[in-house]
Amino acid sequence: MIKELRAENCAALSVVLYWFVRVAVEQAGGSNEMGRILRHIQRYALACVAMLAVGCGSPDSESGAGALAPVAPESLQVIYSDGRFGYIDPRGQVRIEPKFDVAYIFRDGLAPVKVGEQWGYIDAAGNYVIEPQYRQVTPFKKGFARVHVGDKQIYLRKDGSQVGTMAVDFGYHFSEGLAFVAVDGLYGAIDTTGSVVIEPQYEQGYFFAHGVAMIKNDGKYGYIDKDGRMVVPPVYQEADNFWGSRAKVKVDGVWGFIDTTGAMVIEPRYADAWSFIENRARVKIDGRWGFIDLQGNLVIPNRYERAENFSEGFARVFNRRKWGFVDKSGNEVVPLEYNEVKPFSEGLAPVQDGIRWGYVDTLGTMVILPRFVQAESFHNGLAKVSLKGSQAYIDHAGKIVWSEKPITP
Secondary structure (H helix, E strand, O other), X not given: OHHHHHHHHHHHHHHHHHHHHHHHHHHHOOOOHHHHHHHHHHHHHHHHHHHHHHHHOOHHHHHOXXXXXXXXXXXXEEEEEOOEEEEEOOOOOEEEEEEEOEEOOOEOOEEEXXXXXXXXXXXXXXXXXXXXXXXXXXXXXXOEEEEEEOOEEEEEEOOOOEOOOOOEOEEOOOEOOEEEEEEOOEEEEEEOOOOEEEEEEEOEEEEEXXXXXXXXXXXXXXXEEOOOOEEEEEEEOEEOOOEOOEXXXXXXXXXXXXXXXXXXXXEEEEOEXXXXXXXXXXXXXXXXXXXXXXXXXXXXXEEEOEEXXXXXXXXXXXXXXXXXXXXXXXXXXXXXXXXEEOOOEOOEEEEEEOOEEEEEEOOOOEEEEEEEOEEOOOEOXXXXXXXXXXXXXXXXXXXXXXXXXXOOO
């Protein structure tokens, strides 16, 4: 009990120390001298957090590991060791021993794995729910996956049973209860029972969103509803699916945006454009990128050589060979001073400073110092990194929780 209390108190002290300084930074602001001083203090605080984490230990490490509690399937991460793939939990404990030739992350409770030349699906305990028997598969999404049987595709439920009896040339995943499938070169849609609800008749069909889906006929793009009724005739030379309540369409060489009724709500005037993500769309004018809102207002001026979509409220932007981040108002919350950056996830973003990667928080503070050869965005509490010739996973404090090979300090 005393050991458990000591570990819990250390963890609590670490968290309080970090957040106390972070709040002070936010209140002081990032542009004045006090803000800069507090940022230096925060770096020292983070170092203290790391030392406390190492020194405190945990009940499991001091008293011996007991039976592992169940974990959510989606929290498991793929590892690679001795030529095989397995899975660890967020604490770095091996939950499924490396034994697969290929393995992907869990989605919808199951993970696709390959043994020899055949694919199947496992649960979080590593048990086969669907035995390896297919030459190609997709992850499950909303209860359904596609697998190859010969040169055709069929849809499966999570218990391994087939959806309907139809085998198709190609299919997309289900969206809003329907999936576009290709039969003899034409696209129609089936429902989750496998019944055809929109007869194959289009050159292409994509995904449903907000009740409508993009289709292609005679080389032009339009949109239909879930009953197959034409909402927007195929008149556009280029277009995209609906993301939110807007879809981008190209008219006379420039891009605009329509709503789900087909009304042009943002007039075509952009040399290039991307779909709305987090209610912002990046658009290009005179060779520079900026961002607009759903009404077409320019909320971030066209001043960047490159720009990427928003993630967790922040977008990557690039000028003069350096990357940084802006918020949705256009504030450069992470200065453009990094060779490369990756999207924010779980409040942190990988950034390349020189030749090494570290992680910044949403204030732009380097909270995990650059020491990695490669680094990925966080996913369910862990981020995949590479250092000293080994693949590894780190937690939010930068502590290595699992590594392919032993890593010496």
